[in-house]
Amino acid sequence: MRAWQVPSVPDVPGSAPRPVVHDTASGKPVDPTGGEERAALYVCGITPYDATHLGHAATYLAFDTLGRVWRDAGLEVEYAQNTTDVDDPLLERAARDGVDWRDLAASQIDLFRRDMEALRILPPDDYVAVTDEVERVAAAVAFLQETGYAYDVPTDDSDGDDVYFDVNRPTESWTLGDESRLDRETMLALSAERGGDPDRPGKRDPLDPLLWRAARDGEPSWDTELGPGRPGWHIECSVIAGDKLGLPISVQGGGSDLVFPHHEMSAGHAAALAHQPLAHAYVHTGMIAYQGEKISKSLGNLVTVRGLLDDGADPRAIRLALLSHKYSDDWEWFDTELTSATTRLATWDAWAAGSDAGHADDAADVVARVRARVADDLDTPGAVAAVDTAIAGGTAVTPELVDLVDALLGIRLG
Structure with a gap:
């Protein structure tokens, strides 16, 4: 049976750690x-x-x-x-x-x-x-x-x-x-x-x-x-x-x-x-709740990807909203999740559109921090926070950083 189209994934230079x-x-972190x-x-x-x-x-x-x-x-x-x-x-x-x-x-x-x-x-x-x-x-x-x-x-x-x-x-x-x-x-x-x-x-x-x-x-x-x-x-x-x-x-x-x-x-x-x-x-x-109950077909409290897309949501914002929570945690979806993710995405897009070439050492440090976070039990909230911190701290955009966000977080900026 056919699957679906493969998105392009850029190669990011440098050495990346193996994830645990x-x-x-076992109840333990493992490779x-x-x-x-x-x-x-x-x-x-x-x-x-x-x-x-x-x-x-x-x-x-x-x-x-x-x-x-x-x-x-x-x-x-x-x-x-x-x-x-x-x-x-x-x-x-x-x-x-x-x-x-x-x-x-x-x-x-x-x-x-x-x-x-x-x-x-x-x-x-x-x-x-x-x-x-x-x-x-x-x-x-x-x-x-x-x-x-x-x-x-x-x-x-x-x-x-x-x-x-x-x-x-x-x-x-x-x-x-x-x-x-x-x-x-x-x-x-x-x-x-x-x-x-x-x-x-x-x-x-x-x-x-x-x-x-x-x-x-x-x-x-x-x-x-x-x-x-x-x-x-x-x-x-x-x-x-x-x-x-x-x-x-x-x-x-x-x-x-x-x-x-x-x-x-x-x-x-x-x-x-x-x-x-x-x-x-x-x-x-983990399980995602909505309106106080676990999202479930039997309960009829579904928030669907298609429904959000049909309402005009940017699929990148949906992805970013989900990445902002630890994969193994139970949590509850509120409508503000998408609002916050849309705002964050706009900030990231504006940063990616910047013309300043940036400093290579700064970019390399951000790349290392993001890689370290996702390698540590897929800590995507930590990786998202690392990008936020870099932008707030004035780290200028580089092609390497844009490729990193695409390669590891799956979000193509700009």
Whole structure:
């Protein structure tokens, strides 16, 4: 599946540090590349049944920043992202609106592409639709059955059996709770809240996640070696990440609402399939609230990228507003966020349009400060403040500084 247009990224002279990021699994800052010259990034993509909201935008912007910082440090970056173009929320929305689920998915994926292009987000090298990977996922589930990591659960409304993953079967590199660092009571609550089915009869453990859903009347299904059906949620990312990037990858990324069960279970599946970890680090973005509640499709309090653009917002200002918050923090969006970012952008544009050639030593110092901030767990608020300080302090603009803002913050000035 095609991704979206690649924005140009200038090369900035000089030596840039390798970034460290906060690893949810260990609770510590790490260099997820382990000193290697290759960085492999997998970020969980959208389920395409509604427009790109600011929570989506902030997540993909955070990992866009990571990719930019890796490239600035001279690393080879490989990036894969999926789109879950068949899943219960998509099917429910399509049924509600009386449209074909495939048409709904295609329209929302196209909208997502346009929003990513507007925000100048670097696209993945591999943008993968789950519907293109069903055979490969089925083969992985069959392997898990053969090796004892998966088991069948009979159904009342299908001719086939559902298949579940046994979270208590030992693996060489994963034990339940390793990645999320959560207690069982919390995991049970989150499983019920986030797409799991802890009360399903016939399961060995309430936390066992679905690997394969046998075909039901009125639902899409594929004929595979498992019989007709479709993939469960977590296994798709394990299979796609391993196939496109090889395991272990450097970073598994997504919003903090994916810590459990999605990333925890994806890690377990990968360990059972490949006998090694899914990732060296699990990196998560915070939640954005609006009107006192987390931005959520279910709550209907969406602030969308498309809505802001249609109201005349400069996409650079949207990007700058999001970069002004630490990627891992929870925070609340107010309308003044965009107003402040628009004012800041005008100041930066005026500075970039200045004719003074500036002093090379001053420019080099600002470049070093900005690089240091983004390399320190993607501290984009610190990088933005460093640019503000340079402008307020009378640092004259140079082509190197303009290129730096473009290369690391993704904002083309002037």
